[in-house]
Amino acid sequence: MTDALIEGNHLTKVYGTATGPLVALADVSFAIEEGEFISLVGPSGCGKSTLLSILGGLEERSEGDVALDGEDLDRPRTDIGMMFQTSVLFPWRTVRQNVRLPGIVLGLDAKEQAQKCEELLDLVGLNGFGDRYPSELSGGMRQRVALARLLAHGPRVLLMDEPFGALDEFTRETMNLELLRIWEKTGKTVVFVTHNIGESVFLSDRVFVMTPRPGRLAGTIDVDLPRPRSAQMMRDPRYSELVFEIRGMLGIDH
Numbered sequence: 001m002t003d004a005l006i007e008g009n010h011l012t013k014v015y016g017t018a019t020g021p022l023v024a025l026a027d028v029s030f031a032i033e034e035g036e037f038i039s040l041v042g043p044s045g046c047g048k049s050t051l052l053s054i055l056g057g058l059e060e061r062s063e064g065d066v067a068l069d070g071e072d073l074d075r076p077r078t079d080i081g082m083m084f085q086t087s088v089l090f091p092w093r094t095v096r097q098n099v100r101l102p103g104i105v106l107g108l109d110a111k112e113q114a115q116k117c118e119e120l121l122d123l124v125g126l127n128g129f130g131d132r133y134p135s136e137l138s139g140g141m142r143q144r145v146a147l148a149r150l151l152a153h154g155p156r157v158l159l160m161d162e163p164f165g166a167l168d169e170f171t172r173e174t175m176n177l178e179l180l181r182i183w184e185k186t187g188k189t190v191v192f193v194t195h196n197i198g199e200s201v202f203l204s205d206r207v208f209v210m211t212p213r214p215g216r217l218a219g220t221i222d223v224d225l226p227r228p229r230s231a232q233m234m235r236d237p238r239y240s241e242l243v244f245e246i247r248g249m250l251g252i253d254h
């Protein structure tokens with residue numbers, strides 16, 4: 001037993017495909033502490049989304065164990081929230097109505113949720129936009145709404161699958177800084193999927209480096225850069241060292 005919040009042991013996932021079994025994850029083991037910011041980084045097809053879906057209880061593992069606080073993670077739970085590259089907002093609902101939806105679905109106290117919604121809109125920088133519709137917002141603003149909605153029912157763990165991957169570089173950088181600010185304020189445990197090595201180093205406490213065919217955890221990198229992080233940190237020689245260490249683990253050090 002460890003005091004980890006999330007623990008995975010010998011996780012394997014085999015998909016049945018028309019051309020035979022496909023090993024998406026092979027013998028992956030890890031432990032994540034409460035409040036950690038973890039990134040999963042690796043090339044396309046190394047099993048990042050598969051691992052995230054298993055953590056979210058959306059995908060069954062083929063072998064191995066995975067638990068949150070010692071409880072088997074075999075189904076979706078309300079204390080784990082997921083966010084994807086596209087915000088999946090309901091176009092006919094306003095920003096406020098989208099953010100309040102999880103609370104309504106879960107039957108949470110309406111008055112408390114209404115107040116929380118206003119706090120969250122403030123937190124993600126959308127004060128004054130509550131009555132807008134998603135079509136009236138930029139891509140970055142829509143992901144801010146998705147982030148507020150993710151936080152609405154108070155999950156302990158945020159699973160984020162390339163949440164800013166569809167945004168332009170400027171907006172993406174802004175959103176990464178916003179995410180760090182919110183993470184520092186809320187103390188959530190975050191597992192963040194990206195194929196951008198620099199982004200993984202910039203954001204994380206630890207980076208899980210994954211390699212494909214079959215998807216394996218090649219190693220874990222401790223990011224010993226100070227917090228709070230700022231864009232200036234990318235000039236730090238240690239930042240480059242860590243990026244190149246990961247590139248080496250992925251075999252792209254050419």
Ligand SMILES: Nc1ncnc2c1ncn2[C@@H]1O[C@H](COP(=O)(O)OP(=O)(O)OP(=O)(O)O)[C@@H](O)[C@H]1O
Nearest residue numbers: 015017022024043044045046047048049050051195
């Ligand atoms: N439902 C499925 N059925 C069959 N094969 C699948 C399924 N989902 C994923 N795979 C395969 O499993 C492997 C891992 O896929 P996964 O999406 O987890 O990788 P990834 O690292 O997230 O990739 P990307 O960065 O492109 O999203 C890939 O070879 C993929 O084709």
